[in-house]
Structure formats: structure tokens, C-alpha cells
Amino acid sequence: MTQGTEPQFRRVARFVSPADRGFAAVVYGGSILFALLIVGLFVELVLGSWPSIAHFGGSFIFQSAWDPVASKFGALPMIYGTVVTSFIAILLAGFVGIMAAVFLADFAPSWLAAPLSFLIELLAAVPSVVYGLWGLFVLAPFVRTAIGPALQKVLGWTPLFSGPIYGVGLLTAGIILALMIVPTVAAISRDVIAAIPRDLREASMALGSTKWETATRVVLPSARVGIFGACVLALGRALGETIAVTMVIGNRPEISASLFAPSYTLASVIANEFTEATTSLYISALIELGLILFIVSVIVNALARLMIWSVRGST
């Protein structure tokens, strides 16, 4: 918020009076509760997935059979689906988001920058289920009738774009995810770019660069760590996104080369099957998928925070 004006906080006085002691105790209590909740989240996920971990061990991650009837559970198809959809999303959203950020920070006149930023930030507020609804009834038919056939015409010789086009599938899920994470990429990148010192731009312009050359060869490279952090943060959102993906991915635990094929993600299989899971091993396998998701998202987010902090400053 108000950067630079933040006072250096220090312990002003000791908490000596009874009221102060009570106050301190309550404050400590609240914080400890908060910490316990987060630790509890991790512990409960581990406990819940323990039967599955004990039963399948490490092979859980590499097995591609997902057959609840035969009690065979392998996470590989879901890991594949999660990685592919997130990759498509970050590819699309990364390019569009960074370009939009460059425009908003360095090129747009302020009468245009403010409303455009506002619209892009509102995009982040649209609920996931609304994206899913739109994806299911607008985007999926559009992929089936327009985007899919067009891609197939040009790139149909690659396995990626071969096979029947259902409308729902990896590509559609990837595009919906891209829409959902574009605001994250654009908003943070814009802040990072805006934080690059003016001197650099002026020096570059003084040496005769055009505005575009300044933006892409001087400003963007200086901001690359922060922008990369923004992309990683957005990737974290894409990996764990559930409802919208569940609605447009087709829900089939298979690995197929084609991006038009229906698939499954870690989050969407939990959403779809958890309440219908009958055996305790089934439930446990689903919770283990949640645990994998949790661990991956913690790693990804920690990385992203470190990168964004290193340029924008902590808190």
C-alpha cells in the first residue's frame, strides 16, 4: 500500500499492566491458533492419505491405472492432465499478461490505463464456477466447431492436435485456466515494471532507443525476476484450480497425446469422485491426490514469493 512511509516498528513498551498482559495473552493465543490451523491442515492430509501411502507406496505417482472397482489407484493420468493444462494456461496467459502489463505500465495514457487495469483486476474476482459455466456452454462448443478444426487443419499432422474433437478436454481447460490467471500475471508484472527506476528508461531513450526498444530490451530484462515470480504464482493458481476445470476437462483418467482429448486433473478428480468414493482406500487415495496438490502448490508458491519479494521488497 503506502510504500516508503511505513514506520520502523519496534517494541514500544513492555506489556506490564494486567490488562496488557491479558491482551498479550489473547494476541498470542490467536496467533498460535492460526499457526496450529495451518500445521493441522498438513497433518490431516498426511493422516488421511496414510492408508493409501502405506498400500501403494511410491508407485502411486507412477501408476496410470485408475480403477476404483478393482481398487487400483495411480495418480499419473491426473498429474499429466494437471501439468498439461497448467502449461497451456501459463503459455497463453504469460504472453498476453506480460504484454498487457508492458502496455499498461509504459505505453497507455492514464485515461486508458486506469479502466483497463480495473477491468483486468475484476476478471480476477469472477468466481470459478462462472468461468466453468461459460467454458462449458460458450468456449467448449467454440473449440469444437472453430478453434479445434482450425488447429487441426494446420497442425493436425502432430499427435498433439490429432483425433476427434469433443469440445471438452485438455485444450479447453487450458484456455479457461489462462483466462483465470491472466489478471495475476498482468497485475503483478505491471507493478514490477512500474517499480523499475525511471533513470533506466531515460538513459535508454537518451541513447537513442525507441520507446519499444526501451520497454523490451531495458525494462523487461530488469524486471524479469519479478515477472517470472508473477508467472510462477499464476502457475500455482492454475495447478490447484478445481471447479472450472472440472466442468470443461471431460473427466476421463487417461493419458492421450491429443490436446483435444478429455482428461482429468488432480483437483477435478477429487471434486468429482470424493462424495461417491465407497471404500476407505478409495477415499484415502483421493486425499493423497490432495496431499500431492498441497505439496506442489506450497513449493510453487514459496518460489514465487521469494522471487517477487526479491524485487518488490518484503510485505
Add this chain to the structure above:
Amino acid sequence: MTVATLRYRTLGRRRAFGALGTALALFCAILAAGSLLAILGYVVVQGVGAINWNFLTQLPHPIGVPGGGVGNGIVGTFVVIGLAMAMAVPIGLLTGIYLALFGRGPIPEALRFLSDVLSGVPSIAIGLFAYAVLVAPLKHFSGFSASFAFMMLMLPLLVRTSEQAIRSVPQTVREGALALGMSNFRATVGIVLPTARPAIITALLLAIARVTGETAPLLFTAFGTQFWEFNPNRPMAVLALQVFNYAISPYSEWQSQAWAGAFLLVTAVFALSLGARLMLRRAMRGLDS
């Protein structure tokens, strides 16, 4: 050929390239903002026609019986979010106060890190946590377990924003209060918190907006019901969950209800976001003066 003429000869091409690049950047910005308008436009066109008094106040009708509404889901949304706030606000505020007042050292840093980690945890994993703590042991779904999941989703935002809000209250304000003989408790609760209030309310509005449309954890916490339910110890209908269930149903009348529900959700979330924005402006002005 001198350097000057060389430069001059390429300048035109470089400028053209720059114009092309700028146009591409503009296109990307418009694409991002335009996709919002495309989605919103569709939701409004499809949804607004199905909104009427009955839709807002009635129970869902069985398939084949026209009409019906999401009244129970709207009630459930208020109950679930209200309970979530009642839990999240005290915990979040206390942790924020702790971080702002005792914010140095490894323990507060660890807490900040945990909070940031929590903000990135997928909501479905948090739903599993709520299930493990409140649904599995009690052997029934409940609105309260959904509130618990929502509380976890709201906390990171509340913690970090209340910390920043309290920190941004000038140190002199606090010192003035202490110099007048106030205890730390009274200085914090009576002087610092009221000064930070607009910023904290902003955070609260954003946190509510964040969970209003949240659906994933509800699948196995609130679960949903076809009936009026005011008791959070029982399965509850929630609007976002109804939208999801209607959307994936094969019946066109339910699908059109899904659009109407989506319209309600989007309206609520945008109203909250706009409210937060106005509040934030007030917060900034309060600090400047």
C-alpha cells in the same frame, strides 16, 4: 557511410517495429480486459431474464415442474459466510496485531511465511481438511464445516492486510496515546485499530468476495439440500454449489437457472469488490490527512 547515416537508415524500420510491438501490447491488454466483458456480457444476457422474485425466494423445484428458485441457497450462503467471518475475523485480526506489534524475529517471519503458503493452497485441499476435521468424525455433512473451510480461505488475506493496516498507522499516534498514560491494550484497541479500520474493512470485503463464489470445498462440506435449512449443523444449500450442480445437469431449465445464479454471484462479488475499492480510497485518504 557514417554512423549517423547508418542510424538514420535503420531508424524508420525500428520505429515501425516499435509501432507494431506497441499495437501487439495494446491488443493483449484489450484481449485480457475484453474477455471479462465477453464473459460478463454472456452471464448478463443469459441470466438476467430468469431473475425474478420467485427465483430469489423459492425452493428449487423438481425437474419438470417449471419455476423454482435458489432461496435456500441464498440463505445458506449468508449463514456459511457469516459463520466463517465470525471465526476468521478474530483469529485474523489477533494474528495481524501480533505480527504488527511483535513483528521481528524468526517466529513472526515463520508465521508470515505460513500465511503466504496458506494463501496459495488450493481450496479443494482446504475442503479435504474441513472434511477430515468436521465431517468424517461427525459422520454427516454440515454448513459449519463449509464455514470452517471458508475461514481458512479468508485468513491469509485478513492476517496480512490487518498487519499492514496496523503498521501503516503512524508511530506517533501510538506514542501519543502511550504518552497520555494509556496502556498498550487501550492504545491498540482504542486508537490504533479505529485508525486502521477502513483498511481492515477493505480486506474483509475482499475476503468475503473471495469465498462468495467458492465452490470446490462445498462439494464435501455443505453438500447441499433441496430444502430450507437454517441449522449449520446439517447439510446446507449454498448458491455457488447450486450453480455448479445446475450447470452440469442435462436439463435446459436447470441450466438456465445456473446462468441466473451465476448472475447473482457475479453481481454480489463485483459489488463487494467495488465496495472494497471505495473503502480503500477512504483508507488512503484517512492516512494522508
